Amino acid sequence: MPPMDTDQLRQYLEFYQDLGVKTVYRRDAPAAEAVKAPDDAPRSASAGESLLQILQDIGDCRRCRLHAGRNKLVFGVGNERSPLVFVGEGPGADEDAQGIPFVGRAGQLLTQMIEGTAKKEGINLKREDVYICNVVKCRPPENRLPEKDEITTCSPFLMRQLAAIGPKVICALGSCASQTLLQTTEGISRFRGEWFDFRGSKFIATYHPAYLLRNPGAKGEVWKDLQKVMAVLGLKPKRK
Secondary structure (H helix, E strand, O other), X not given: OOOOOHHHHHHHHHHHHHOOOOOOOOOOOOOOOOOOOOOOOOOOOOOOOOHHHHXXXXXXXXXXXXXXXXXXXXXXXXXOOOOEEEEEOOOOHHHHHHOOOOOXXXXXXXXHHHHOOOOOOEOOOOHHHOXXXXXXXXXXXXXXXXXXXXHHHHHHHHHHHHHHHOOOEEEEEOHHHHHHHHOOOOOHHHOOOOOEEEOOEEEEEEOOHHHHHHOHHHHHHHHHHHXXXXXXXXXXXXXX
């Protein structure tokens, strides 16, 4: 991406603040660049870059077919220094309209899982305490699953987000996110609730909130998985 002038930088910062990030960090620019990569080429993950830099690199992304039906790019939201990151598959209609992940019915259920309700226990955190993002940043048509080439194109940005945040725990929501991060084709039921090492973070997969809306009987299994997350983070359930 070419250097931004003051107005462009201000617009990016305002957009980023709208996503819920209150603080951004800047690295010193390198003294020289031996080789310049194409503007739209995905870069490798680096623990030294900020989420703002990654968002700038994404820009007005047109790297795959999903951009054609996009209203807003959905980057991520929450605490960029959070010890816990939730990763979903892709934006739905509500997310595409607002530019924020997990704000529809499934998102409301995820918020309840994090914060608890008047009748249900939850993780002892606020939604803004965690970071939430998706494998792909644009809504797939009719909320279908992202296709392989779309995941291949977009997932490097997810890897960079995770490297920038450096969470203690990554919780993948659903098959798409868990299979992408674990690089497996096995069904989520084969490894759901198990711990894996992922680039310095502890990784666990559980069912997507949208699945729970269709299969409420599985909520107990997800709660067991979240209790494992809380144990690693040293949290106790928040009782209402």
